Amino acid sequence: MKLTRRDLLWGVAGTAGLLVTPVPWKLLDDVSIWSQNWPWIPQPARGPVEVKQSFCTLCPNGCGMRVRMASGWPVGVAGVDSHPISRGALCPLGFGAHQLNWHPQRLRTVRHGASSSSWEAARAAFAKACSEGPVAIVDGYPGRAASSVFETFVQKRNGSYRTLPGPETQALAPYESWSGVPAAGLGYDLENAQTIVSFGAPLLDGWGTPGRFTRLWAERATGSTDPQLRLIQVEASLSRTAARAWQWVPVHAGSEAALAAGVARVLLEEHLVPAHGPMPPMTLAEAAEQTGLSTAAIADLARTIVARLPVVVIANDDNPAIAALNVVLGAAGARGGIVRKSKHAESYTSAGTGINSARAVLIDATAAWDFTPSTNAEVFRFAAWDGGSGTADWLLPAPGFLEELTDVPTAPASAIATYAVAPGLLKARPEVRSAAQFLSGLDPDLVTVEKIIHTRCADLFRGRAGTLQGQGQGQETTPVAKFASVEKLEGQLWKGAVWVDEPPRSAGFRCELKEWPATAASTQSSENWSNAWRAPVLPPLASKLYLESSLREAPDRRNV
Amino acid sequence: MSTRRNLLVFGLGLAVTLLAGWVAFPRVLYVKKQQPLEFRHKTHAEKSGMAECSQCHALRDDGTFAGIPAMETCAGCHSEKMGTSKAEATLVDTYIKPGHETPWLVYARQPANVWFSHAIHVKRAALACTECHSTYGESDEIRIYQQDRISGYSRDIWGHSISRMRRAPHEGMKMSDCEDCHRRHNVEVGCLGCHQ
Numbered sequence: 001m002k003l004t005r006r007d008l009l010w011g012v013a014g015t016a017g018l019l020v021t022p023v024p025w026k027l028l029d030d031v032s033i034w035s036q037n038w039p040w041i042p043q044p045a046r047g048p049v050e051v052k053q054s055f056c057t058l059c060p061n062g063c064g065m066r067v068r069m070a071s072g073w074p075v076g077v078a079g080v081d082s083h084p085i086s087r088g089a090l091c092p093l094g095f096g097a098h099q100l101n102w103h104p105q106r107l108r109t110v111r112h113g114a115s116s117s118s119w120e121a122a123r124a125a126f127a128k129a130c131s132e133g134p135v136a137i138v139d140g141y142p143g144r145a146a147s148s149v150f151e152t153f154v155q156k157r158n159g160s161y162r163t164l165p166g167p168e169t170q171a172l173a174p175y176e177s178w179s180g181v182p183a184a185g186l187g188y189d190l191e192n193a194q195t196i197v198s199f200g201a202p203l204l205d206g207w208g209t210p211g212r213f214t215r216l217w218a219e220r221a222t223g224s225t226d227p228q229l230r231l232i233q234v235e236a237s238l239s240r241t242a243a244r245a246w247q248w249v250p251v252h253a254g255s256e257a258a259l260a261a262g263v264a265r266v267l268l269e270e271h272l273v274p275a276h277g278p279m280p281p282m283t284l285a286e287a288a289e290q291t292g293l294s295t296a297a298i299a300d301l302a303r304t305i306v307a308r309l310p311v312v313v314i315a316n317d318d319n320p321a322i323a324a325l326n327v328v329l330g331a332a333g334a335r336g337g338i339v340r341k342s343k344h345a346e347s348y349t350s351a352g353t354g355i356n357s358a359r360a361v362l363i364d365a366t367a368a369w370d371f372t373p374s375t376n377a378e379v380f381r382f383a384a385w386d387g388g389s390g391t392a393d394w395l396l397p398a399p400g401f402l403e404e405l406t407d408v409p410t411a412p413a414s415a416i417a418t419y420a421v422a423p424g425l426l427k428a429r430p431e432v433r434s435a436a437q438f439l440s441g442l443d444p445d446l447v448t449v450e451k452i453i454h455t456r457c458a459d460l461f462r463g464r465a466g467t468l469q470g471q472g473q474g475q476e477t478t479p480v481a482k483f484a485s486v487e488k489l490e491g492q493l494w495k496g497a498v499w500v501d502e503p504p505r506s507a508g509f510r511c512e513l514k515e516w517p518a519t520a521a522s523t524q525s526s527e528n529w530s531n532a533w534r535a536p537v538l539p540p541l542a543s544k545l546y547l548e549s550s551l552r553e554a555p556d557r558r559n560v
Numbered sequence: 561m562s563t564r565r566n567l568l569v570f571g572l573g574l575a576v577t578l579l580a581g582w583v584a585f586p587r588v589l590y591v592k593k594q595q596p597l598e599f600r601h602k603t604h605a606e607k608s609g610m611a612e613c614s615q616c617h618a619l620r621d622d623g624t625f626a627g628i629p630a631m632e633t634c635a636g637c638h639s640e641k642m643g644t645s646k647a648e649a650t651l652v653d654t655y656i657k658p659g660h661e662t663p664w665l666v667y668a669r670q671p672a673n674v675w676f677s678h679a680i681h682v683k684r685a686a687l688a689c690t691e692c693h694s695t696y697g698e699s700d701e702i703r704i705y706q707q708d709r710i711s712g713y714s715r716d717i718w719g720h721s722i723s724r725m726r727r728a729p730h731e732g733m734k735m736s737d738c739e740d741c742h743r744r745h746n747v748e749v750g751c752l753g754c755h756q
Contacts, residue, residue, distance in 0.1 A: 006569050009566055009573060017574040017575075017581065021577065021578060021580075021581020023580075023581045023585050027710070029711075033713065051624075070672055076673070076675060078752070541755075
């Protein structure tokens, strides 16, 4: 077929004409929408829309969450303003949590090594391991009802229960060794502090419960040159928190402990505080040399710190020198400082130690994906999503977001005890099982999570202390003492209310620090803080929010 | 071939494409569908005294919008036939008596990831219903539902004008329409305002 001039003219005319019609633009729009509705893309069924109150269970902070459900499927989440700790904020991961259950890397089958297996085979292998030697269970969020199931299981088998404390809890560990109060029972009374000195903790970048400090900062400091709440950020680099802080103190990387010692020396020598702690052996000149600051600058910093009390010092790790500065300042066990939030908290052992001798290690789905036990034991790992490059022998599909009933104990850095229940809003798929269900299958005598939650609600009812704070309409607050029955109290908790303990009358603990702790180089800056906890996968919405906001994200995803 | 003939061929090709793009394309793209029942807003407003939109399209106590009234609302008056029309017979015999909801084709249906609050727009922003729905509440006939064959959504989402030019303010429910209106009213809403 020969191409003639007439054909060419037809073609040019047709193309030119087409471009001045709506056809290409409308087709482009339609095709893009059509591609969002391909049959294999999960779509919630059309039906009644309802909003349920719940809690984010992706990390131990348990932020209040309003879940919009269409025909029983979560299609959107939002923060709850009335939540006593998170106060309406969610992190990007939480905002996209409803998308996680349909993530392509969602685990749906039991895997043994590189091949598929079955629950029966996994149960048989774990039962065999239990009969051959001690087992260790690693729990990411201790204190839950499921944690009680784990503890009971290992106690009956002479095994070990291990936890993975977050950076906020790790930073409280020195006080545990000096006071005997478990770190899990301590918290930061940020709400009553006037000055906060952060040694690398990313307070304005998602530290602790997202929203707690950022809301405080917005209310008491933003836009003021002399804010009611002073944040002094000690950090080697101008992190996002340092950039927004009232004062940034740039020091040499790893010299935070030296600065803490230098400040403590000035405080004690100049009698700026009552002598609560020992004199650091490091001289001011040595501290100045290590930090890169002048001796005058360190002295000025010490005077600034105590200019507006109460003051609390927050570390980014368990460096004892920084914790000792709090003792010198009298902030350990004082209002506006480190306070005791619970008398019933337990002392946990970190998973970093003591599991070498185990025959098998069971890792709960709450453990951060990048946790890899240093052991030769057979590893059974529960996870809802496969984050890749796993080293577990067995990978066991766990319930995803809002697919299982769990309780939400007090957030790690909180200054007050709270308790909530996050019911399973979605029915879990038959192929997934939680670690607690798995263990109950091996030991039918174990008490179920639901019964433990019921017992805890009954304990709250009998204690008659604190209030129940509703998260729905009206946001009414009811003292526990006014509930007529445990069923009514439990019913409210199941509907999304939060139990909030009464504020402690006193901060309630004493730290005995006879000598200044050995000065160790501080570890990480807040820029690398997110190394401490990493999600196995990110939902598309979270990726978008991370990329378009200045919020923290995992370092290896930062330049994606 | 002379220049005159060249121009003629070019012009003919241009005219055919323009005609196809502006006239034939919309007719092919949209499939017309009848609503399951004939419904007259005007009759209900004038004869039944339901002059306020909110009498049928109410906001619930929790602020959510009830949308098209449920069958039980219609059954309040139409539990028995109120006339001899075919539509009345269909309403009572096919839907009300068996207790089935009428499968209305909703002109404004949006994807599931879009959250729109009538309460915020009607109560807080004090927008009149007509600002978005024009005078549809006074119409004497129900419009033909036109469905986009490719996207599956109503033509009302794109707007009646295929070029989206010279549209009336109430025409079009694309994201850009929401953004334009918010810009006009100087109201800022982030992504999560609508995509919760």
